[in-house]
Amino acid sequence: MMRNNSTDSDSQANSDIAYPTQSLDWLTRLIAFDTVSRHSNLALIEDVQAYCEQLGLTVDLTFNDAKNKANLFVTVPAGENADQLNHGLVLSGHTDVVPVDGQEWTSDPFTATIRGDKLYGRGACDMKGFIGCVLTLLPQAVKLSNTGQLRRPLHLAVSFDEEVGCLGAPLILADIKARGITPDYCIVGEPTNMAMVVAHKGISIYRCRVHGKSAHSSLTAQGVNAISYASRLIGYVDELAEEISHRDDTLSDGDAMFDVPYSTLSVGTIQGGTATNIVPNLCEFTFDYRNLPHMTQDDILIPIQAKVAELSAQMQARAPETGIELIQAVGVPAMTDSDSAELQSLIATLTNDEQRHKVAYATEGGQFTNAGIPTIICGPGSIEQAHKVDEYVELIEIERCDTFLQKLLDSCTIK
Ligand SMILES: [Zn+2]
Structure with a gap:
């Protein structure tokens, strides 16, 4: 011992x-x-x-x-x-x-x-x-x-x-x-x-894996750019974060007691691409959100999932093997x-x-x-x-x- x-x-x-x-x-x-x-x-x-x-x-x-x-x-x-x-x-x-x-x-x-x-x-x-x-x-x-x-x-x-x-x-x-x-x-x-x-707020951390299709950068039409699609999704995450911070109906009386009196959402890490002249086939990023107690984690997740489905459909229309994976890393209520x-x-x-x-x-x-x-x-x-x-x-x-x-x-x- x-x-x-x-x-x-x-x-x-x-x-x-x-x-x-x-x-x-x-x-x-x-x-x-x-x-x-x-x-x-x-x-x-x-x-x-x-x-x-x-x-x-x-x-x-x-x-x-x-x-x-x-x-x-x-x-x-x-x-x-x-x-x-x-x-x-x-x-x-x-x-x-x-x-x-x-x-x-x-x-x-x-x-x-x-x-x-x-x-x-x-x-x-x-x-x-x-x-x-x-x-x-x-x-x-x-x-x-x-x-x-x-x-x-x-x-x-x-x-x-x-x-x-x-x-x-x-x-x-x-x-x-x-x-x-x-x-x-x-x-x-x-x-x-x-x-x-x-x-206390809840914490959710998600890993997002965007699977595109490689091509030479001179032949963009043959590829599906994983970084470009990741950036669209990240843009959406940022818009949603902004929207949540202003959403009056998400606030309840007690929320003013939090240092940040609204749910937060932000992207934390990103990796992707191998060379400037290659359309990248993979881009990964993580995001973290902290929901107020009276909001459920789904209130934030569901719109993101909808965006993932929309972008995946666009990608798959160009190459069926592509798409976006959303993986929960942490979920604490x-x-x-x-x-x-x-x-x-x-x-x-x-x-x-x-x-x-x-x-x-x-x-x-x-x-x-x-x-x-x-x-x-x-x-x-x-x-x-x-x-x-x-x-x-x-x-x-x-x-x-x-x-x-x-x-x-x-x-x-x-x-
Ligand atoms: Zn502890």
Whole structure:
């Protein structure tokens, strides 16, 4: 089992401030597992599983097809006889982290290092800090469960492959549905500086492959120019983006809370052609769109598909083997705040902060709300530090998260 037992002076907390050592120990332990999305997360999952089983809990694992990655779902049961698994509150986080390739880190990204009032390491804020805090709280929750004092079950859901398109969480959701567990609420601990995020946009990424027909550039009539057709489609994507940004009927009251208060759509990459004197037979580009919660992803996709069909028909009239392929690379649904009013007021009470936020980055929250589980995002650290070189979490944020979770547990406890 990989375990970081480093005790050098670098990793000691600033001695005159009492920081939550247990949560920091857990965070350090989690960071030591290199769970970059392209790698297996099983060592981390096995470590958490062993810990939960020592506490007497039964974990549920769901695997990817290659069986080298797993989600873990575990319930601290409630009720007088500690037999109630249904309802309750899910605390959710992802185990995978983004790569460190090409980044010049000051210290090893997989060795948690405290400098000043910050803990550095890949995943420090996105989002092993939250998971560490929840794991720290777990023994206390189990004790309350064993004495019949836990009023509502607490679930921990940790997933794989969030960073590459939220691929793990749907397996958890399908699994608990099959087991008849319908949680009342979910809190996703992505970094929000412990503020309450009540909604986010959806994200879709598409790869578009335009198959034309090669010919010498002096014989254009014999070819079908893939770049030319790609550029027509890109022109259409830009027009649609412009139109969506002005479409009054797509705006709802709450949308003004987004930094960009409309759905966005833009082309990101393009490749095509081999030589100036050859009519190109292939051009590929990608585009990304971020839909407001009350718009569906189809609202944007369907007109693009219609344009693809129109242009493909034109191309095929000239050469039947040509055409345009549209391939979805990422599709993460928006998170809506439509049903979470009760959860929002609970969080506002626990954090002493009424302020609600809406953001443009996507999380697994949309998958939870789509499954009928009202969800908010609230976790330690800042999204500003996520994915960056020398990612860190401020120690005070971990402390704030511990306090928040403690209050949350208190609110679930029969005194
Ligand atoms: Zn994240």
